[in-house]
Amino acid sequence: MEIKQYIKENESRFLEELFSLIRIPSISALPQHKDDMLACAERWRQLLLEAGADEAMIMPSQGNPLVYAEKRVSPDAPTVLIYAHYDVMPAEPLELWKSQPFEPEVRDGHIWARGADDDKGQAMIQAKAFEYVVKEGLLKHNVKFIFEGEEEIGSPSLNAFLKEHKELLKADVILVSDTSMLGADLPSLTTGLRGLAYWEIEVTGPNRDLHSGHFGGAVANPINTLCSMLAQVIDADGRITIPHFYDDVEEVPAAERDMIAHIPFDEKKYMEAIGVKALKGEKGYSTLERNSCRPSFDVCGIWGGYTGEGSKTVLPSKAYAKVSCRLVPHQNHEVISKLFVDYINSIAPEYVQVKVTPMHGGEGYVCPISLPAYQAAEKGFTKAFGKKPLAVRRGGSIPIISDFEQILGIKTVLMGFGLESDAIHSPNENFSLDIFRKGIEAVVEFHKEFSK
Amino acid sequence: MEIKQYIKENESRFLEELFSLIRIPSISALPQHKDDMLACAERWRQLLLEAGADEAMIMPSQGNPLVYAEKRVSPDAPTVLIYAHYDVMPAEPLELWKSQPFEPEVRDGHIWARGADDDKGQAMIQAKAFEYVVKEGLLKHNVKFIFEGEEEIGSPSLNAFLKEHKELLKADVILVSDTSMLGADLPSLTTGLRGLAYWEIEVTGPNRDLHSGHFGGAVANPINTLCSMLAQVIDADGRITIPHFYDDVEEVPAAERDMIAHIPFDEKKYMEAIGVKALKGEKGYSTLERNSCRPSFDVCGIWGGYTGEGSKTVLPSKAYAKVSCRLVPHQNHEVISKLFVDYINSIAPEYVQVKVTPMHGGEGYVCPISLPAYQAAEKGFTKAFGKKPLAVRRGGSIPIISDFEQILGIKTVLMGFGLESDAIHSPNENFSLDIFRKGIEAVVEFHKEFSK
Incomplete structure (x- = not known):
């Protein structure tokens, strides 16, 4: 049959x-x-x-x-x-x-x-x-x-x-x-x-949730601090700022970039399908290169403080994020994982405690x-x-x-x-x-x- | 009796x-x-x-x-x-x-x-x-x-x-x-x-949660974007960057600063009580000034993406934050509320949609x-x-x-x-x-x- x-x-x-x-x-x-x-x-x-x-x-x-x-x-x-x-x-x-x-x-x-x-x-x-x-x-x-x-x-x-x-x-x-x-x-x-590396970050400010009126302005807020740290990981050109992050990244060969450029791809339809008005990524690369041959950094989840209905004024004790990098061939996920942990620790201000836990990874x-x-x-x-x-x-x-x-x-x-x-x-x-x-x-x- | x-x-x-x-x-x-x-x-x-x-x-x-x-x-x-x-x-x-x-x-x-x-x-x-x-x-x-x-x-x-x-x-x-x-x-x-102004911010990236492998690096992540925007609200000197934010702030009179300086206050004990190794606030002001006579900006809550156990690789559709400013006498909370909404809208990148909702406030x-x-x-x-x-x-x-x-x-x-x-x-x-x-x-x- x-x-x-x-x-x-x-x-x-x-x-x-x-x-x-x-x-x-x-x-x-x-x-x-x-x-x-x-x-x-x-x-x-x-x-x-x-x-x-x-x-x-x-x-x-x-x-x-x-x-x-x-x-x-x-x-x-x-x-x-x-x-x-x-x-x-x-x-x-x-x-x-x-x-x-x-x-x-x-x-x-x-x-x-x-x-x-x-x-x-x-x-x-x-x-x-x-x-x-x-x-x-x-x-x-x-x-x-x-x-x-x-x-x-x-x-x-x-x-x-x-x-x-x-x-x-x-x-x-x-x-x-x-x-x-x-x-x-x-x-x-x-x-x-692409390979992957994944971490969880925990930022601890004060040892308990504080009244933002009594302490706000004088005590560092762990959510503000976490946001500032995460904002530093990608620069204005969409490049990842972790030192030595790109050391093992093989530049995409010209022939392959040429092949990618010939893939029928409608950027307008791509944007429409996901409902965005503009795209964002690493300077100097096309969308198809960015999402396949170039590494990326994404916050997969973030939480901290009061997230219920209405408004609660609080200077919270803790803030958390789950973050990941997509890696390209030749980037070793364990090396990258260590570079990231070191980097976050190096930019962690003295007024908070920061713990970075590698979750998993692959080449x-x-x-x-x-x-x-x-x-x-x-x-x-x-x-x-x-x-x-x-x-x-x-x-x-x-x-x-x-x-x-x-x-x-x-x-x-x-x-x-x-x-x-x-x-x-x-x-x-x-x-x-x-x-x-x-x-x-x-x-x-x-x-x-x-x-x- | x-x-x-x-x-x-x-x-x-x-x-x-x-x-x-x-x-x-x-x-x-x-x-x-x-x-x-x-x-x-x-x-x-x-x-x-x-x-x-x-x-x-x-x-x-x-x-x-x-x-x-x-x-x-x-x-x-x-x-x-x-x-x-x-x-x-x-x-x-x-x-x-x-x-x-x-x-x-x-x-x-x-x-x-x-x-x-x-x-x-x-x-x-x-x-x-x-x-x-x-x-x-x-x-x-x-x-x-x-x-x-x-x-x-x-x-x-x-x-x-x-x-x-x-x-x-x-x-x-x-x-x-x-x-x-x-x-x-x-x-x-x-x-x-102090007075108060409180807002909720909603940042929308793609119209649905995306696979961070397929889209990461090419599509803006709303959590990363929210973090970057929140990180911009306070500068390196601990000053709030919202234009005209300090226009109506009355500088604390010298006599009052002198009185504050004479309040018995043990900064070491204060830090110990809340479990922090260092304090952070606006340059040029003492801790007691910062938490009473100077305005502040705190993220009271933040959430978005995957926040459950383990690791989920996702480029989320939405990210949220509840944020507030403590205000000082003469700052009108409605004026400040509008300044903040305008400021956040002005720094919102074109690749996301940002909605800022004033929640409540007071003088x-x-x-x-x-x-x-x-x-x-x-x-x-x-x-x-x-x-x-x-x-x-x-x-x-x-x-x-x-x-x-x-x-x-x-x-x-x-x-x-x-x-x-x-x-x-x-x-x-x-x-x-x-x-x-x-x-x-x-x-x-x-x-x-x-x-x-």
Whole structure:
């Protein structure tokens, strides 16, 4: 049976299987969801068995367990290791969702739910393409699956897991569907990723909240101080001011900048889609360079003092921020993490106490387009989307991709099917049914090509 | 009966009465406490009647009702109007309280609870001094009470109430116990107060929370932007940068600066008490000048992005701050409010949308020490505390004090008995029982002196 026909006949089952995963709120950032993590892992184990794996099991780690499954065709055949993650981001702010984040809805040809794309929907593409090639006897190589439950919190346990299970995870290439394309009509494969470093900053002023009338003007306010410190991290040219921050940043080669300049990109539409009147970034670089090949600094969260209704006059004791840098290949996240901690401590005024806690991090990654598996993926996209995909660097981070390379010695091909409009990590995350179908086709084609 | 003896015999009843008020969480900032506001007003009505008022009633306003009570001695006698407020600040952060904020405890000679000082405890001093002078037949002037329920949210309804009830509230002087002294052994009367202006700032970047990997570096982050704007409000010399902000600020006269310099003040102990290693404020002024005679700018609260456990990488859509300025006499809060809104709008970059909402405000105040009622208060303090109180300006704001002057044409004497260590507006608010007793004595003496 042709893959298009197979999808048609089985789509309602595919969606029911996906929805059964989405309904489990496997939010790794929140400890109250521990049971959901187990339930979600177990559901994947069942689904991978049903899809055609010889065996599938839950494997413990220092944190949430991982799901491992495999289909062995021949000891002489090459092996593809498919990585995905079953955890999702928190759904807050809940009031902005048009439908419940953990009760998937199909509207306007899209699935709406937390995890619809990232990464339950994309992982389901891999599972269903696998099911088809197994069922049709098209699979000529071994396939292994490893699905983790801590990607959204920086995969704190994966590193040790990879080291412990190097033999089990042995493969020729890793396949990951967790990135996005330039557009529904602009298929692309990700050949570069940014790294990440993340910190929490705690600023303590007085030892208790003070009356801003009695103390205001004489005692430093930790929120004012935190704001001043954060304001210093980026200068007027949009450059990060941390000393030695750019030391290892490779300047984007002229050829690549030229290629980026030729990517069809409508800055006006980009601004309209996110509702801003102007863009802001590092001087001397285009928007597409800024969000993929250049590092960035963002305050991801800030809080302190009175944040309830109405007005409370207070000079608070504490202020907090969660901040992160996106890094580019060659920037070591541990080096950057230390540079940042040192920098913040160096600009911390004596009238407050400042504590900077590194949270997690990961390196950037580059995939050579000469890799046979990359070329198989390219053919898969070409077949499914009707045009050759562009090779582009993206701004997101999958820190573990460089861990795969360093620990397992395996290159990764990023066959991601997301779109910017999928709103991953945001309210109203969604995934196009049309892309979902094409994704399955593309991965089926990858398997066929990779075996040649 | 002597007042000391009277207090001794009745103290357990006084405390039970005070505790019955404290147990009602009359938090004006939170709408879910509407019923508590009514209950607290009603409790005060009963207590003032029991203390000796001829009549007491609940009077409606545009917001929370007010309690009015009066004792008419003679139409020819002067009248003292006693103002207090029955509302309290929110008790957050709750986890820092050693005992429940709304379940008063007596430990180490102090009452511990929200409102123990501000203003239930201090208002109770007035009520019990009144009870004594009535019972002992010492009262030679008329007394009126007006207790409002919106002081902690800026008394939004009081202005209209004063205009409507000018005749009813007619008096020769207003007496308020809602300020603090320099120390338990350093009695003082407040002769000046700072004004206040308060705003909420909302900064909107993209129309939804974005993935900081896909957009970071290319799209302005509203938290970073808010921090940069707030950091600009105070310069390196601790001066507020809002254009024309200092236009109406009267430089503190040399004689007053000299008096302030002679107030016994241990800066080291001050820093130790609030747990800071250094102080920060406007260049060229001392700590006591900075927190009483000079304006200030504080961020009272800030929030935006992900503030939960763990780390979420997000480029948020919104960031918020609650900010306030303490003002000095002659600075008009409405003028300052407009200057601030204009300033923030003028520095708001084009890549975000900024909305500044004025919340409330009030003028500063100065009380002449030649006022007979001031001198009666001075004698009251001298009798109760064994030394003449210092006349000092304080940094807090009671915006309605200048409204009393402007609308009712009446000067106010601020007989406040608080201490910095009372931690008003903070966790573990408390009030010394010793001061409570001395306060009653001082006010009794005021009544005796004022009649002369």
